[in-house]
Amino acid sequence: MTLRAHMMDCPLMISDILVHAAKCHGDQEIVTRLPESGQIHRQNYARTHERTKQLANALQKKLKIREGDRVATIAWNSHRHFELYYAISGVGAVVHTVNPRLDPKQIVWMLDHAQAKAVFFDKQFAPLIDGIAKACKSVKNWVLMTDKSHADAVQTRSKTYEELIGDQPADFDWPVFDENAAAGLCYTSGTTGDPKGVLYSHRSNVLHALACNASDVIGVGARGNLMPVVPMFHVNAWGIPYAAPMSGAKLVMPGAQLDGPSLHELIEGEKVSYVAGVPTVWLGLLNYLDKEQKRIDSVERVLIGGSALPEALLRAYEDRYGVTMQQGWGMTEMSPLGTVNALLPKHDGLDREEIVKIKLKQGRLVFGVGMRIVDDEGRELPWDGQSSGHVQVRGPWIASSYYRGAGAESFTGDGWFSTGDVAHMDGNGFMTITDRSKDVIKTGGEWISSIDLENAAMGHPDVAMAAAVGMPHPKWQERPLLIVQVKDGIEQSDATRDSILEYLRGEVPKWWLPDAIEFVDEMPIGATGKILKTKLREMFKDYEFPGVEA
Numbered sequence: 001m002t003l004r005a006h007m008m009d010c011p012l013m014i015s016d017i018l019v020h021a022a023k024c025h026g027d028q029e030i031v032t033r034l035p036e037s038g039q040i041h042r043q044n045y046a047r048t049h050e051r052t053k054q055l056a057n058a059l060q061k062k063l064k065i066r067e068g069d070r071v072a073t074i075a076w077n078s079h080r081h082f083e084l085y086y087a088i089s090g091v092g093a094v095v096h097t098v099n100p101r102l103d104p105k106q107i108v109w110m111l112d113h114a115q116a117k118a119v120f121f122d123k124q125f126a127p128l129i130d131g132i133a134k135a136c137k138s139v140k141n142w143v144l145m146t147d148k149s150h151a152d153a154v155q156t157r158s159k160t161y162e163e164l165i166g167d168q169p170a171d172f173d174w175p176v177f178d179e180n181a182a183a184g185l186c187y188t189s190g191t192t193g194d195p196k197g198v199l200y201s202h203r204s205n206v207l208h209a210l211a212c213n214a215s216d217v218i219g220v221g222a223r224g225n226l227m228p229v230v231p232m233f234h235v236n237a238w239g240i241p242y243a244a245p246m247s248g249a250k251l252v253m254p255g256a257q258l259d260g261p262s263l264h265e266l267i268e269g270e271k272v273s274y275v276a277g278v279p280t281v282w283l284g285l286l287n288y289l290d291k292e293q294k295r296i297d298s299v300e301r302v303l304i305g306g307s308a309l310p311e312a313l314l315r316a317y318e319d320r321y322g323v324t325m326q327q328g329w330g331m332t333e334m335s336p337l338g339t340v341n342a343l344l345p346k347h348d349g350l351d352r353e354e355i356v357k358i359k360l361k362q363g364r365l366v367f368g369v370g371m372r373i374v375d376d377e378g379r380e381l382p383w384d385g386q387s388s389g390h391v392q393v394r395g396p397w398i399a400s401s402y403y404r405g406a407g408a409e410s411f412t413g414d415g416w417f418s419t420g421d422v423a424h425m426d427g428n429g430f431m432t433i434t435d436r437s438k439d440v441i442k443t444g445g446e447w448i449s450s451i452d453l454e455n456a457a458m459g460h461p462d463v464a465m466a467a468a469v470g471m472p473h474p475k476w477q478e479r480p481l482l483i484v485q486v487k488d489g490i491e492q493s494d495a496t497r498d499s500i501l502e503y504l505r506g507e508v509p510k511w512w513l514p515d516a517i518e519f520v521d522e523m524p525i526g527a528t529g530k531i532l533k534t535k536l537r538e539m540f541k542d543y544e545f546p547g548v549e550a
């Protein structure tokens with residue numbers, strides 16, 4: 001029989017993170033580029049805690065928010081959004097972050113599915129809110145996230161944020177309750193069927209933040225100066241709004257302006273040391289740096305995830321700008337962190353090309369996440385660096401089911417979540433994603449990794465973005481079509497096609513070479529900054545390879 005330990009059983013509460021930050025790092029700042037004006041706003045953790053307590057009072061007394069209620073946000077990264085994260089979960093309610101880039105019909109569907117009682121939104125989204133408010137029957141209050149002076153011409157609203165909290169006391173005793181109570185809700189941007197809700201708990205978010213703060217993960221410590229460019233409506237901004245105050249790091253919130261010049265100005269002005277976001281954002285910044293001959297010397301590390309890190313981007317930032325690029329992998333259902341790429345002592349002394357190969361892997365498994373790779377029959381595959389299979393995960397910050405019961409088929413009978421990603425693992429716990437299960441190009445019984453093919457194509461100097469999709473082929477079942485957006489000033493011509501093909505010949509196996517290359521003026525980008533393959537498939541649905549009879 002086990003001997004029960006004599007240790008306190010204290011529930012893990014999100015509010016404790018902010019209490020700690022206010023007490024121990026009270027003068028550390030959250031700097032925001034205000035979404036409503038573009039101006040810079042500064043506020044330290046002590047003041048943030050006071051305002052969060054005012055907001056908690058307002059939520060309970062004015063908006064009648066009770067434990068378990070869902071309160072939605074449609075907002076950019078800002079100090080107010082940060083306060084909402086803590087006040088809503090702190091009173092025992094659930095922060096439902098909504099991605100404003102989604103189709104309005106989908107937003108109405110989500111708010112209704114979640115039965116959101118109140119919605120907090122940035123001024124920029126006022127036209128969206130005016131269009132959907134009538135259809136959102138459960139929502140009793142619409143709060144505009146600004147002050148009275150910026151509230152002109154906004155129709156749908158009960159109050160502004162600053163009016164709502166301004167007359168409230170800054171005394172509030174954070175209640176302690178079951179750590180497994182729901183704290184956050186984020187819907188996956190489902191490519192088929194309705195979106196599915198992932199319901200995070202206090203326990204899962206606190207444990208995830210602790211994991212983020214490990215030094216091989218985000219781990220910037222109290223000297224860190226962190227800018228999450230990844231939005232707070234995209235899986236809790238990868239946990240940074242919890243991890244930063246927990247360690248006492250400075251937070252820089254970029255608001256609505258995510259273009260190259262704005263990001264550069266903020267990075268330089270605030271001496272940001274660590275930034276996190278999807279590849280498209282870093283591509284935009286890189287173009288600006290290259291064109292204007294600017295630098296970002298304060299930045300030590302970039303965490304890049306959400307889709308694969310293109311080799312050209314890795315080399316550009318590391319070789320030309322002296323910034324360490326770190327790839328991470330995860331997903332909404334995983335809070336999101338699963339792997340982060342950090343080199344091991346055994347890699348010291350490897351030459352640059354070997355290091356690049358390792359850095360292009362999705363990263364090393366983070367402690368707390370259990371993983372197995374299985375074949376089509378569910379048999380576990382070895383971690384030998386080559387056996388690719390379906391990735392399944394489990395752990396304290398991984399969803400055990402979807403909100404209100406959808407998508408049960410993603411959960412195995414023996415307690416694992418099927419991620420839908422295909423990957424292999426090596427003996428050091430480094431993961432290499434070869435595809436999404438549904439994006440693998442199946443040709444003559446073999447699999448072509450669309451990610452590898454795209455990455456190779458992105459290495460060509462004329463290519464801005466590339467997407468590989470499997471197209472039906474009478475002989476091979478599927479063959480790759482490469483869809484390319486060329487860089488500004490480059491011609492979409494047969495000569496460019498030939499030059500890309502010629503380049504790929506040296507980069508990928510012969511049988512991977514695309515059967516055709518087509519150009520698009522602008523790649524369709526989804527709500528979370530990733531290339532929308534569903535849209536591309538729609539655009540090319542009647543496509544036939546030249547010279548091939550159906």
Ligand code: AMP
Pocket residue numbers: 188189235304305306307308309327328329330331332333336362419420421433435436528
């Ligand atoms: P989301 O839930 O919107 O964050 O999307 C999660 C999915 O994004 C994962 O299941 C992967 O397919 C993809 N993803 C995330 N990070 C990476 C990465 N570093 N490389 C390749 N795919 C990634």
